[in-house]
Amino acid sequence: MKLDNTVSAVITGGASGLGAATARRLASHGVKVALFDLDVERGEALAKELGGVFCQANVSSSTEVDAAFAKARAAHGQERILVNCAGVGGGAKTVSRDKQTGEIKEYPLENFERIVQINLIGTFRCITKSAAGMLTLPVLEDGDRGAIVNTASVAAEDGQIGQVAYTASKAGIVGMTLTIARDLSSEAIRVNTILPGIFDTPLLGRAAEHVKAGLAAAVPFPKRLGVAEEFAQLAETMITCGYLNGEDVRLDGAIRMQPR
Numbered sequence: 001m002k003l004d005n006t007v008s009a010v011i012t013g014g015a016s017g018l019g020a021a022t023a024r025r026l027a028s029h030g031v032k033v034a035l036f037d038l039d040v041e042r043g044e045a046l047a048k049e050l051g052g053v054f055c056q057a058n059v060s061s062s063t064e065v066d067a068a069f070a071k072a073r074a075a076h077g078q079e080r081i082l083v084n085c086a087g088v089g090g091g092a093k094t095v096s097r098d099k100q101t102g103e104i105k106e107y108p109l110e111n112f113e114r115i116v117q118i119n120l121i122g123t124f125r126c127i128t129k130s131a132a133g134m135l136t137l138p139v140l141e142d143g144d145r146g147a148i149v150n151t152a153s154v155a156a157e158d159g160q161i162g163q164v165a166y167t168a169s170k171a172g173i174v175g176m177t178l179t180i181a182r183d184l185s186s187e188a189i190r191v192n193t194i195l196p197g198i199f200d201t202p203l204l205g206r207a208a209e210h211v212k213a214g215l216a217a218a219v220p221f222p223k224r225l226g227v228a229e230e231f232a233q234l235a236e237t238m239i240t241c242g243y244l245n246g247e248d249v250r251l252d253g254a255i256r257m258q259p260r
Helices: 017-028 038-052 062-076 107-135 166-186 208-215 228-240
Strands: 006-014 032-037 053-056 079-084 095-097 103-107 148-153 187-197 247-251
Touching: 006 062, 006 107, 017 032, 017 038, 017 079, 017 228, 032 038, 032 062, 038 053, 038 079, 053 103, 062 107, 107 148, 107 166, 107 187, 148 166, 148 228, 148 247, 166 187, 166 247, 187 228, 228 247
Parallel strands: 006 032, 006 079, 032 053, 079 148, 148 187, 187 247
Antiparallel strands: 095 103
């Protein structure tokens, strides 16, 4: 797919981090971008910078997602590109024992459900609504009608202690990528997923410098944290390379996460 001002894109989680970098990269080619996010201040500021549109939306709400797509399409027309970056984390063991009292605690099920609702079901919700809209568009000369990029995590394959809900949600995204690509193959819509490793994003920004340095040292090469622009670069490749479909690609400097 050629990137220019005849194409529009929706980026969920687009106000910061991986989503913001992807929005900037697409906009640099003239693509009209719509940012879905909960952070109104950042989202509106970035949309203004890029000449795009901000749509406040919680991806776990069909009502809010429908309204966001309606706003984006009113501004830019039907999108041909969807990049799913919205997501949350959260950690706790499946069961744990208090070191002081010996009390046994179960994982809070409501937390598990919240993470899966946002990361996995929210991703699928946006895919179905975007793909349904893409079906109304003609196929381009290069053979593409649309392209979808999802964000999983290396945790999908190397989930660490305390990451059970996050791992389950991201493994679900990996697991559904090929099936969705096959579902949409007859409609000329490609679907791929990126599995980022340890990236220097606002989510990690709260960590102390020595913690980030330790994480960087664990990466085989290059021995540093990933930067959001590298994620955006791979997302662009997945969008523009017409033969790339149904793939789950790690972007991690060859790291394999240890149990903790």
